[in-house]
Amino acid sequence: MLDEIFKLISKVIPDTAKAKELEAQIKISYDNALSEGVKANKEIVLAEIQSDSWLQRSWRPIAALIVFGAIFVRFPLYHLLRLIVSMYELNIYLPELEELSSDFYLMATAFISIYAHGRSVEKRLRK
Helix, strand or coil: CHHHHHHHHHHHCCCHHHHHHHHHHHHHHHHHHHHHHHHHHHHHHHHHHHCCCHHHHHHHHHHHHHHHHHHHHHHHHHHHHHHHHHHCCCCCCCCCCCCCCHHHHHHHHHHHHHHHHHHHHHHHHHC
């Protein structure tokens, strides 16, 4: 992301010394913003760990169960039910499932990644 900004700066500002100075200021601001974000994340995780509320400490596992449940019901359970219905020739109507959008998979992947990162940070902070 910064490389694209720096390319734009070099195109817009012809003086290379001023362009380098601006790039250095942007890099410092970017690094400071990242550092503040990490500090804020650490404070949030510490507050969750030290909380007396069961729900506040357990929201990530609950949300993970919901995502995994949605995927499990969607695929293996539905297909197993279809197999049982066809095998025993049951007169049960099972609607055809529509294809899930790629956004669902992107959301599930992002959630699982964030969940795993949060758990690893939690474990490090507890030590």
